[in-house]
Amino acid sequence: MRKNHLFFKSDTYRMVFVFVFLHVASVIQAQVTFPENGVADPRHGHYAFTNATVVKDAATTLTNATLIIKDGRITAVGTGLKVPAGAVEVDCKGKFIYPSFIDIYADYGIATTQRTAGAGGGFNFAQQSQLETATKGAYGWNQAIKSDAEAYKVFTVDDAKAKPLREAGFGTVLSHVRDGIARGTGTVVTLANEKENLVMLKEKASAHYSFIKGSSTQSYPSSMMGMIALLRQSYLDAQWYKNKPALEGINLSLQAWNDVQGLPQIFDANDKWNDLRADKIGDEFGIQYIIKAGQNEYQRIKEMKATNATFILPLNFPQAQDVEDPADARFVSVNDMKHWELAPTSAAAFEKAGIPFCLTTADLRNVNLFWTSLRKAMEYGLSENKTLEALTKTPATVLGIYDKVGSLDAGKLANFLITSGPIFYEKTTIYYNWVQGIRYNVKDDSNIAGTYALTIKSSSGAENYTLDVKNSSSLTMFGKDTLNTKFSFDGKMIKLSYAAMTRRQRPALPTDSTQRRPGGFPGGFPGGTGNQTQSLPASATRLSGVSNGMEWNGTGLDSAGNALTWTATFTKSAEVKTDSVKKKEMPVVGKVVYPFEPFGWEEDQGPKQETLLIKNATVWTSEKEGVLQNTDVLIRNGKIAAIGKNISEPTARVIDGTGKHVSPGIIDEHSHIAAASINEGGQSVTSEVRIADNLNPDDINIYRQLSGGVTTSHILHGSANVIGGQTQLIKLRWGANAEDLKFKDWMGQIKFALGENVKRSTSSISNFSNNNRYPDTRMGVEQVLMDAFTRAKDYKKIWDLYNSAKDKKLLIAPRRDLELDALVEVLDKKRFITCHSYVQSEINGAMEVANRMGYTVNTFTHILEGYKVADKMLKHGSFASTFSDWWAYKMEVEDAIPYNAAIMQKVGLTVAINSDDAEMARRLNQEAGKIVKYGGVTEEEALKMVTLNPAKMLHVDDRVGSLKIGKDGDVVVWTDNPLSIYAKSLYTIVDGIIYFDRQKDEQLQKQVDAERARLVKKLNGEKRSGAPTIPAQPSYQIMHTCSDHGHNHGLLVIDTDDTSND
């Protein structure tokens, strides 16, 4: 189509009007300041669209209405409007007009950057570190903080990319540079194919963040928690930078950070837990992010609601997997299949929960899939009104551009769609997408349906026929008889061939190539007539012509090669059919379970707190009472209420403990389950990172460990660096979210590490002496500790000075340093250390530094040579948490002995046995049993090593670790002596809630199997119905464990690079 060039004369009044009042939302087509090569051709794009059904916004629909646009904007919309003089009238009878859509997360007009491993990569022991940024210039220290990026400066119009978006119905998008953890500003542009100057509606419209490092090659951050820490520190630094601290000089990254804070803040979180992680950062700094979601938010919709965020929802649903082969299906987990089934319900779940959201084409494999996906979301319960809102008003409002786009109101941009019917109906076609007053054809208005009188003239006279036109590719033609035809109309040109019908082709059916054919008859249905796929005889008469609107004119050749002319005149409209597709039934889907894992509970089906009375058991108290025979234990309100003989409590659920053993819940001092990342190895000191920031409640090992009697786990940072991150104590509350997993009111700990892992000895780089991250020796390890605490002390001093100053007006607050904050907590005895350690020299070294700097190493963990220095540890005041019998997997465990725990215990240390391993954690009771074997510790003392003793070193022995009235109801009922290989947990109880029940486990297993069977059947049905499938994808699980020694975790477990935690 022809483009309408509008041009303002450069008269002063207009200039002011345009640039002051309209700002950027102005006319398009040419710029005032640009010289014209030729003769001025001012036009105003003045149109009146009449007789249309105008959907102004999701709430307002006008029938038989008129929309008037001029100079790229809407000047009026309403019923009974007069077509103004100078306006071109476009009759839109039978058509609908909608505001065009807004994609708040499009990837348009910005060159894509190469992404490196990013978040998923994690710390890599086998790679050299890049400790400094590779970005040149006056920017900040971290390469992933690209707060200075400005999409509007790099935006270029790209019509090849704009076209599919326009065809999907979009007129306006927000684009940003998708690179880095902080990504600078996004820009709002229209999809008009015009100069950048004119399509840009708001140059800085938003600020962007993510958990993806993007092109940054810098080692830090290498973990989820590192990214969170970096964001938090950046907020603090930016605040501090406002005072222009002289020592910092110019820092363009921080300056930009501050500059963009007034804009809508959009966080690409992309996963349900990441959404919450992002929101929490926002809460800390008074920011409400708009959250770009992933596919799985429906799994935790309550938590999503609690963020109070507006979400941006992608529509990239998982593809159906081919699970026909049972041997392949075996490795696809029930939750992956369930996710395939339920992902399309996510948007509906947001709507139902009343959470505001926008929809985006982002993450789709191809923008062309937008409508299919959108319809799927609607089929799964998303309403039409909400959909329209999510594509128009909500994004416009969020971006502060609702005055310009998002509805059809006077003054707004002329961005609208003309459609054949209600936009979300399956048969509706978008004909045109007008952007800034320019028409873009999507699908030509092929509403040529109707009856036409056809006259064909030849030298031998005229023949008359009737054409019953269905659409642009099918019609029925008849004179005396129905003819065999082939027809096409491309919006202007017409082709029509016809021949007499053969006998076989009767009875007549409409020529309709687009009609869905019944399955099983590829190539057309038998007996059909004039079908496009049915070949006409070579002798067919062939006509071609041009549509001049109500009349078509053309020429042709008959079977004998004689020239013809022809005219077809419109006589009658086709019957307007309403959408024939009935509203589809909402598909039947399975239920969300909590957590979204096998053995998860359906909502409100999870175990509840009960009054429990265990009768007549052998009770291992881990207290001075020792082991009590034929004893009852009463648990009420989540606490141990009574221990004794013949307790009666009529309201209690009674568990017969005859022949059974009852022990306190197992406490694992050293675990790495239930976390999204474990190691931040990007630097040697990373005390700013916190396991708590990235707990992952969807870890099947929580349930598996419950089956082994574990109730409390200390989730540690790994051992990639000398001062690792802050740890988190959790209770194994299967089904809880990250917050509720946490052990409440617990004084935090921090992981330190010494020896081979921190000097990166076991990695391939060190085998080539290639380590470039300090330290490389145990000498350096000691100095890292000295340096860190020296800095922490100086830091504390300056803050004390500042805090004690009476008049702070003249003072600039010191920079808050999250890394040193944590170390000051250690110095202030508000945070305890658990220190990965093996050999005696480094253990002594760590204690000596601690003594000099005035802190205590609370726990030495691993501590396999603790037996050599147990006396010194006792004097220092440390606890010891060790393995029972590990050794000889690396140099520093060459002298590890299974008698270690016994010796340390006999010297007087409080000793725990830990797992550091998701498998062994299920058998910690047996690991404790080995301490009886190796060194003759009494059975009672051995059991304490996995109950009371770890509670002591975690400083929670006032609440857990033994069976004592008033303590938490964390109890295990065993089939046998808990130190025996033959002991199984029958019940594992946390807070008086039976989280693991061996009998119920069997039922749950049956449910898992039944759910699997149902989903496999459904997927197979999907495949058989012809839907595309992808090969079965084994459901791999990430496990954070040690790569420098080989646990056997099975075929589906992937050790991440952020490993080496032992």
Place this chain on the structure above:
Amino acid sequence: MKKIFLVISSFILLKAQAQETILPVPSQSQTIVLYNGTLHKGNGEVITNAVVIMEKGKITYAGPMVASDFKDAKIIDVAGKHIYPGLILPTSNLGLVGISAVRASSDVQEIGEFNPNVRSIVAYNTDSKVINTLRSNGILLANIVPQGSLLAGSSSVVQLDAWNWEDAAYKTDAGMHLYMPSMMAQARGRFGGFGGGGTQTPSTDPVKEALEKVEGIKGFFRMAKAYLNETSHEETNLKFEATKGLYNKTQKLYVHANTVKQMLVALDFVKEFGFDLVIVGGSDSYQVADLLKQNNVSVILNQPHSLPTAEDDDVDQPYKTAAALQKAGVNFAISDDDAQTRGRNLAFNAGTAVTYGLTKEEALAAITLNAAKIMGVADKTGSIEAGKDANIIVSDGDILDMRTSNVTDAFIQGRKIDLNDKHKQLYEKYQQKYNLKKGF
């Protein structure tokens, strides 16, 4: 019986000696009698108040108490104790890997995919400090297995009291090891808490790729067979030569495989070449137990102390797999290839199988007689029966339970071996440091 002189079997004689002075014991000259213990023969039979007599390295009697006059015999009263066959670790890198993290100390995997001629026995280091720690837990024999991709080489069975590998060799080159290529699609995309996981477009078919490799192996075996049928060769092919034992049944084919497809593909080696097949790993073997039985395939479960393979699996599946194989009548052994404990928990892996369905004697067989059968040494060891080598251990209590297991005596070919090890020595040293020993 009155003449029996009761020797109070001394626990380990702890002298301040270094590991280097824990000496292999010379061959048995004096007859040894284990008296009045509970005998677990390894073949399922249990006899209380039993006597076992060892002469010249062999078991000459194992059964109920008999009246006899052992003039020159050394009589060990094992009343209240349990007598078991020496345990057999059916797959191990013992003596091949010193410290796994130290490349220089590893001799377990050769370069290349076709190494049938590589022999583990020649690299077996009898001075490995790990060996004695295994003996302390009752393991007296081990199958030393090379690692690799595809054909890794041959394994040999060693006894754990020897000066050098030639002394240690109990049965050499009795197993050829094939590591079946994976038939699972590799992981794609990002994981865990990092979200994402949108588009996954697998490029190749892992099964097809693996089958091509397997076809390569079969091709190799076909050529080897043809080669071996020649009476003379123009050129000698060491790799072909190395397969001789597979064809004349002096060697078994150990296929390291875990998934159903891998195991079923491995059956080809039975069908086409008639090899004796052992599946090593077999984490999913319970799903095809009847087919394995039907094809006379044995299984070595690498490490029952493992996590379930799939999230959906029974949380105790690895613990239950042994019982499923037992039920189906498959000959299976239990191993312990844990890299952190180096195999010392073999008996407890078997104990767990008892908790989840085996009888104690079945579990014992899985680490003694069944293993001996798989390795082709059941004629010599694996059970306490007259005529077999006197490979015997004595424990204070149930050997399968760490709560009661305490090996007090061990005999390899009738030699009463020194049960000291590096760990006990360090224990001794530091007990002295802290003055922890009463009366010291």
